[in-house]
Amino acid sequence: xxxxxxNISYRIYIVAFAIFMMAxxxxxxxxxxxxxxxxxxxxxxKDRTVKNFIIPSNKGNxxxxxxxxxxxxxxxxEIRFDALAPKLEAFEKNVKPLSDSLSILLGKPASFYLNEFxxxxxxxxxxxxxxxxxxxxxxxxxxSFPLFNKGTYKGGIIVExxxxxxxxxGKIAERTIGYERTNQNGTQDGKGLEWAFRKYLNxxxxxxxxxxISKGQWKPIRDVNEVDPQDGYDVISTxxxxxxDIAHHALLKQxxxxxxxxxxxxxxxTNTGKIKAIANLGRAGDGSYYETTNYAVAESxxxxxxxxxxxxxxxxxxxxxxxxxxFDTYGGEIKISGKSVRDSHKGxxxxxSLARGFEVSSNTVLxxxxxxxxxxxxxxxxxxxxxxxxxxxxxxPIIGEGKPYVPQPTDKNxxxxxxxxxxxxxxxxxxxxxxxxxxxAVANNGVMVKPLFVTEIKEWNRSIKKFExxxxxxxxxxxxxxxxxxALMLNVVKKGTGAKLYSKDFSMAGKxxxxxxxxxSNGGSDKYYxxxxxxxxxxxxxxxxxxxxxxxxxxxxxxxxxxxxxxxVFKRIAQKIFTDAxxxxxxxxxxxxxxxxxxxxxEYFEKSQNMPLSIPNLKGMSGMDAVALLGNxxxxxxxxxxxxxxxxxxxxxxxxxxxxxxxxxxx
Numbered sequence: 091x092x093x094x095x096x097n098i099s100y101r102i103y104i105v106a107f108a109i110f111m112m113a114x115x116x117x118x119x120x121x122x123x124x125x126x127x128x129x130x131x132x133x134x135x136k137d138r139t140v141k142n143f144i145i146p147s148n149k150g151n152x153x154x155x156x157x158x159x160x161x162x163x164x165x166x167x168e169i170r171f172d173a174l175a176p177k178l179e180a181f182e183k184n185v186k187p188l189s190d191s192l193s194i195l196l197g198k199p200a201s202f203y204l205n206e207f208x209x210x211x212x213x214x215x216x217x218x219x220x221x222x223x224x225x226x227x228x229x230x231x232x233x234s235f236p237l238f239n240k241g242t243y244k245g246g247i248i249v250e251x252x253x254x255x256x257x258x259x260g261k262i263a264e265r266t267i268g269y270e271r272t273n274q275n276g277t278q279d280g281k282g283l284e285w286a287f288r289k290y291l292n293x294x295x296x297x298x299x300x301x302x303i304s305k306g307q308w309k310p311i312r313d314v315n316e317v318d319p320q321d322g323y324d325v326i327s328t329x330x331x332x333x334x335d336i337a338h339h340a341l342l343k344q345x346x347x348x349x350x351x352x353x354x355x356x357x358x359x360t361n362t363g364k365i366k367a368i369a370n371l372g373r374a375g376d377g378s379y380y381e382t383t384n385y386a387v388a389e390s391x392x393x394x395x396x397x398x399x400x401x402x403x404x405x406x407x408x409x410x411x412x413x414x415x416x417f418d419t420y421g422g423e424i425k426i427s428g429k430s431v432r433d434s435h436k437g438x439x440x441x442x443s444l445a446r447g448f449e450v451s452s453n454t455v456l457x458x459x460x461x462x463x464x465x466x467x468x469x470x471x472x473x474x475x476x477x478x479x480x481x482x483x484x485x486x487p488i489i490g491e492g493k494p495y496v497p498q499p500t501d502k503n504x505x506x507x508x509x510x511x512x513x514x515x516x517x518x519x520x521x522x523x524x525x526x527x528x529x530x531a532v533a534n535n536g537v538m539v540k541p542l543f544v545t546e547i548k549e550w551n552r553s554i555k556k557f558e559x560x561x562x563x564x565x566x567x568x569x570x571x572x573x574x575x576x577a578l579m580l581n582v583v584k585k586g587t588g589a590k591l592y593s594k595d596f597s598m599a600g601k602x603x604x605x606x607x608x609x610x611s612n613g614g615s616d617k618y619y620x621x622x623x624x625x626x627x628x629x630x631x632x633x634x635x636x637x638x639x640x641x642x643x644x645x646x647x648x649x650x651x652x653x654x655x656x657x658x659v660f661k662r663i664a665q666k667i668f669t670d671a672x673x674x675x676x677x678x679x680x681x682x683x684x685x686x687x688x689x690x691x692x693e694y695f696e697k698s699q700n701m702p703l704s705i706p707n708l709k710g711m712s713g714m715d716a717v718a719l720l721g722n723x724x725x726x727x728x729x730x731x732x733x734x735x736x737x738x739x740x741x742x743x744x745x746x747x748x749x750x751x752x753x754x755x756x757x
Contacts, residue, residue, distance in 0.1 A: 139301060140300070140302070142299055142300075143298050145251065145297060147253075147293030148319065149163045149293065150321065150322035151324045152291070152325045154327055154330060154334075155327065155364070156330055156332070158259065158331045159258045159259075160258070161256070161284060162255075163254070164253070164254050164255075165225075165226050165251055166225075166254045167226070167229040168219070169247065169249060170217050171207065171210060172217065172309060173211040173215050173216065175242065176244060176246050180240065180244065185207050187236040187237075188203070188236045188237045191232075191236065192220070192232070192235065195232065216309070217303065233247065242309070242310055262334055262338050262381075263334055263369065263381070266282050266329070266365075266368045266384060266488070266543070267282050268281040268282015268283050268284040281488070281489065283325060283327060283544065286487035287325050287547070290322065290555075291325060295319055324547070325546075326545050327544050328545055330366040333357055333667060334367040336667065337367035337663050340355070340662040340663050340666070341659055342369075342371060344658060345640065348644050348650075350373070350640045350644070351618070352372040353370075353385070353639055353640040354368070354370045354385040354386040354638075355369045355638050356368045356637050358526055358527075358530055358636070359634060360533045360632045361534060363530070363539035363540055363541050363559055364542045368384075369381075370382070370384050370385045384488065384490065385522065386639075387486060387491050389522070390493060390520060391519055391520075391620065392517070392518060392519060392605050393515045393603055393622065394514070394516070394603040394604055394620065394622065395453075395602060396515065396603035396622055396623075396652075397512070397513075397514070400528070401459065402444075402578060403532075404460075406570075406575070407568060408463075408474075410463040410464075411444060414445065415459070416441050417441065417443075419441070420438060421438045422435060422438030424458065426461065429507055431457050431514070432453060432454070433454050434651070435450070438452075438454065439452055444459055445578055445581070450586050450587055451582075451586070453514040457514055461510045464509060468508070469499045472497075472499060478528060478566060479538065479562055480494055480518075480524065481494060481495075484527060484541060486541065486543070493519075494518075494524055495519035496512075515605055522637050529600070529624045529625065530635040532579075533625075533632035535572055536565045536569065537566075538561070538562040538563040538566050539561055540562050542560070544557050580629050582600060583600060587651070587652070587653050589653075590653055590654070590657065591661045593661075596664065597627065597629035597630060598625060598664055601624055602652035602656070603620075603622040604622070605619070607619070607641065621651060621655035622638060622639045623637070623638050623652050623660045625660065627664040638659040640656050704742070705738075705740050705744045706719065707742035709737070724749065725752055726749065726750065727751070728752070729756060730754070731755055737754070738753070739752050
């Protein structure tokens with residue numbers, strides 16, 4: 091018995107010792123948590139219940155050159171309600187007037203809001219949605235409503251804010267204005283001016299402290315922000331909304347008429363390089379057109395005959411040949427290294443001068459001129475092309491600029507066909523904007539300027555940074571060559587491939603182009619036509635240069651050539667700019683009196699002063715004066731023709747009866 095009692099005592103001691111050691115371990119752990127790791131756990135608890143949230147800053151606006159908004163940030167508000175925040179007395183006193191106010195603003199019955207708020211209170215809902223997608227004006231109104239005017243803690247109002255980017259002019263120039271966005275993986279990408287100038291447009295984000303409440307929801311701890319967001323700067327672009335609208339709709343009409351795949355238009359100010367309009371339209375599956383890709387900047391392709399200006403500039407600058415030199419077109423086809431070069435005009439042009447060959451865009455003439463003069467030293471020709479800057483990008487701020495390609499004699503794939511094919515725009519690659527920059531240099535008397543999209547960065551009325559015209563090449567060629575090239579391009583419109591565009595009332599100069607573009611479809615190789623026209627206007631004093639490129643126009647009527655497809659867009663833009671623009675001409679001698687007008691006015695005044703009691707004799711009086719005179723007598727008038735009165739339906743001298751209708755026949 092004693093042994094058994096002893097064993098029990100040992101067990102009690104062991105259990106007591108184990109409990110004692112556990113107590114010591116718990117005490118040590120608690121002490122460690124409280125004093126050693128306390129800060130860590132307190133921070134962890136706080137991080138899980140209290141956290142800073144980012145308040146996105148408002149991006150700056152993008153403006154057009156004439157002050158129109160192209161892109162702007164609009165705050166968007168969401169209002170929620172913490173039904174447990176207000177005291178019961180405050181809730182019961184204010185919930186009805188709050189419901190009435192919300193009903194007036196948001197349009198739903200007051201009973202709806204009253205019922206929803208009471209239900210939220212009963213269900214302990216601390217994050218009830220009141221309204222979303224509110225404007226700043228509506229947000230301010232709601233913030234002043236009964237109960238909500240007491241703030242977050244006493245009134246229960248919870249305000250969520252986000253910023254929405256809007257383009258006030260819609261889809262026009264959307265790809266050039268561009269965007270900036272954050273992808274799902276957290277990386278940023280973008281296009282156009284929005285992305286290129288993001289370091290100015292993007293402000294500094296703010297911070298707001300929020301506390302975690304039920305169901306994983308968060309509410310602001312204070313009514314004020316921890317850090318207020320700072321708005322971004324404004325960007326002033328070179329785009330002119332008036333010209334942009336003209337270019338957009340002129341291109342859209344032609345794409346629709348020709349059921350084309352896509353196209354682009356760029357209008358550049360000659361002296362400054364400012365891009366006044368840039369339209370890029372691609373065809374959707376339903377046949378409509380919208381801004382899909384910035385083709386003018388990104389799409390590098392074989393230009394075709396618009397490249398022939400490079401030939402002429404090089405030949406004339408090297409004095410290899412004169413424009414009067416005569417070439418035989420050989421029935422419209424010549425062969426080089428066994429490959430045919432053909433003119434678009436079947437049968438050729440007979441024997442014509444180099445100038446005429448350029449005007450009618452003869453492939454056979456330009457290829458012969460280049461090949462005969464540079465075949466023994468192709469580097470001499472290619473070095474000129476490189477010197478014009480056509481082998482490198484323009485270095486635009488907009489990302490995605492297409493890379494030009496100019497074959498070099500040192501390349502492994504250089505062949506006997508490389509030089510002659512280059513002469514009529516094949517085997518080379520260039521973007522529309524790069525082509526336009528080259529042509530603009532000719533219009534600008536040899537000064538090549540870089541395309542300019544933005545002129546200034548501003549903060550309200552304070553200028554942050556200005557962007558001036560950048561000269562790429564101060565003299566692309568001699569003035570003698572420039573004058574000859576201008577004369578050639580003027581004749582293209584007057585009597586060459588662009589003759590359909592000629593108007594005696596309005597001068598234009600430029601070059602047509604029609605190229606066969608290769609593209610792969612379903613693993614195969616196919617071709618389509620790209621029609622283009624590039625030039626400047628007015629021809630005598632160029633103010634604007636412009637390029638139009640239309641890809642894959644319908645060939646149903648065999649009129650897919652540059653003059654037929656792209657040319658009319660160019661002409662439409664040129665004429666609309668100068669005929670629809672407000673006139674700033676000063677009217678001289680505005681007070682000079684014209685004897686004939688003074689005599690007619692005196693006759694009318696005398697008759698109007700001596701109001702007759704009978705129908706007056708109106709014969710010989712101008713129709714406008716006769717109508718005014720009879721109107722003052724209370725007589726209705728019907729007019730046939732224009733000019734002066736030759737006959738009146740009620741004879742002179744008859745009694746005057748008001749509301750009588752008299753018919754006047756005018757000569």
